[in-house]
Amino acid sequence: MNYIVLDLEWNQCPDGKVKENKELPFEIIEIGAVKLDSNYNKIGEFSELIKPCVYNAIHYKTREVIKISMEELNKCCTFSQVCSHFLDWCGKDYIFATWGNMDLMELQRNMKYFGIEYQFDYPLKYYDVQKIFSMFFEAIKVRRTLEYAVSFLNISIDHEFHKAIYDAEYTGLILKLLDENYLLNNISVDYFNPPKEKKDEIYLKYNEYSKYISRQFNSKEEAMLDKEVISTKCNYCNKNVKRRIKWFSINAKVYYALCYCNEHGFIKCKIRMKKSESDKYFVIKTIKGISEEEGFQIQARRDELRKKRKIKRKSKKYNN
DNA sequence: AAGCGGTTCATTGTAACTTC
DNA sequence: GAAGTTACAATGAACCGCTT
Numbered sequence: 255m256n257y258i259v260l261d262l263e264w265n266q267c268p269d270g271k272v273k274e275n276k277e278l279p280f281e282i283i284e285i286g287a288v289k290l291d292s293n294y295n296k297i298g299e300f301s302e303l304i305k306p307c308v309y310n311a312i313h314y315k316t317r318e319v320i321k322i323s324m325e326e327l328n329k330c331c332t333f334s335q336v337c338s339h340f341l342d343w344c345g346k347d348y349i350f351a352t353w354g355n356m357d358l359m360e361l362q363r364n365m366k367y368f369g370i371e372y373q374f375d376y377p378l379k380y381y382d383v384q385k386i387f388s389m390f391f392e393a394i395k396v397r398r399t400l401e402y403a404v405s406f407l408n409i410s411i412d413h414e415f416h417k418a419i420y421d422a423e424y425t426g427l428i429l430k431l432l433d434e435n436y437l438l439n440n441i442s443v444d445y446f447n448p449p450k451e452k453k454d455e456i457y458l459k460y461n462e463y464s465k466y467i468s469r470q471f472n473s474k475e476e477a478m479l480d481k482e483v484i485s486t487k488c489n490y491c492n493k494n495v496k497r498r499i500k501w502f503s504i505n506a507k508v509y510y511a512l513c514y515c516n517e518h519g520f521i522k523c524k525i526r527m528k529k530s531e532s533d534k535y536f537v538i539k540t541i542k543g544i545s546e547e548e549g550f551q552i553q554a555r556r557d558e559l560r561k562k563r564k565i566k567r568k569s570k571k572y573n574n
Numbered sequence: 575a576a577g578c579g580g581t582t583c584a585t586t587g588t589a590a591c592t593t594c
Numbered sequence: 595g596a597a598g599t600t601a602c603a604a605t606g607a608a609c610c611g612c613t614t
Binding site: 262263264265266280283313315316319320353354355384397399400474475503 | 584585586592
Binding site for chain 3: 266267270271274279280315316354355356359360397505507508
C-alpha cells in the first residue's frame with residue numbers, strides 16, 4: 255500500500271461571499287502530491303497548476319499566501335483534465351495523507367462540481383498528519399501550521415511554503431517521523447459522503463476508543479431519537495452499558511454521556527452533530543474508556559453548566 | 575386555572591485557532 | 595475573507611412542581 259501525500263491550493267470569490275458560486279466556494283488551482291511506498295520512500299511526485307473556470311481573479315487574502323498570477327494559471331489545463339491525470343497517477347492501492355482535514359473535502363467538492371466520476375474507497379480513510387503530529391509530539395489538541403511542524407522537527411527548509419508540491423513533500427517527511435502504530439490508531443475518516451442508509455453506517459475500533467458514524471437524518475431531534483445513535487456500548491467488551499449521566503448538550507453540536515461498565519470502568523461517550531452537503535444531520539459518536547477522575551470531571555462539568563445557568567436566571571430576575 | 579420558581583434544552587453569538 | 599474546528603457565553607422557549 256502506497257501513501258499519496260496530497261496538498262491543494264485553492265482560490266475563492268474575489269468579490270465576497272454574496273457573489274460566490276454556492277456550489278463551489280473554493281476553486282482548486284493547484285494539485286501537488288508525493289507518492290511514498292510502505293517504507294515511506296519517495297517513489298513519485300505530481301505537480302500541476304490548474305486553469306480556473308469559476309473565479310477569474312485571485313482573492314486578495316489568498317494572494318497574500320499563494321504567490322501566483324492569473325496569467326500563469328490561464329496557460330494550464332482545466333481541473334477536469336488535471337484531476338484525471340492525478341487520479342491516474344495515484345494508481346490503485348493507496349491511502350491519502352494530508353496536512354489538516356480540508357483537502358480531501360475540497361477535492362471531492364470540486365470533483366462533484368465538475369462532474370468527475372471516481373469511486374474512492376468507502377469509507378474513505380486517510381491520515382491527518384497535522385492532527386497526529388500534535389498528538390504524538392505535543393500531546394495536545396491544538397492545530398499547528400506546517401511551518402511550525404517543519405522547524406519543530408528540524409527538517410531543513412529548502413523550498414518556499416504554499417507551493418502544493420513542496421507542502422506535500424514536507425508533509426511526507428513529517429509522516430515518516432511519526433510512529434507507525436500511533437498512525438494506524440489515529441486514522442481519520444472523510445465526511446464528505448456520510449452514510450446514506452443504515453447499512454452504510456461506519457463502525458471503527460481503535461486501541462483507545464471506538465467511533466461510529468451514523469446515517470443522515472432530517473433533524474437533530476430525529477438523530478437523537480435513534481436507538482443506535484444514543485446507544486452506549488463499552489468499547490472493550492461491546493456490551494451495552496448503563497448511563498450514569500444521561501446525554502446532555504454543552505452546545506448545539508456536542509453531547510456527552512457518562513457510562514459505567516462493571517468490567518472496564520468509566521466510559522465517556524461523545525456525540526458530535528454534523529451537517530452534510532445536502533443539509534441533513536449525521537452524528538459522529540466516540541466512546542472511550544476513562545479514569546474515575548475523568549468521570550467525575552464530566553459530572554462536574556454538567557453541574558457547572560447547571561450552576562452557571564442558575565446564576566444567570568437569578569441575576570436576570572433581579573435586574574428586571 | 576393562574577402564577578411563580580427552578581430546570582432543561584436548543585439556538586445564536588463570540589473568540590481563537592487552522593486551511594487557502 | 596471564507597471555510598473548518600473547539601470552547602464558552604448569552605438568550606429564550608418549554609417544561610415540571612408547587613402555591614394561590
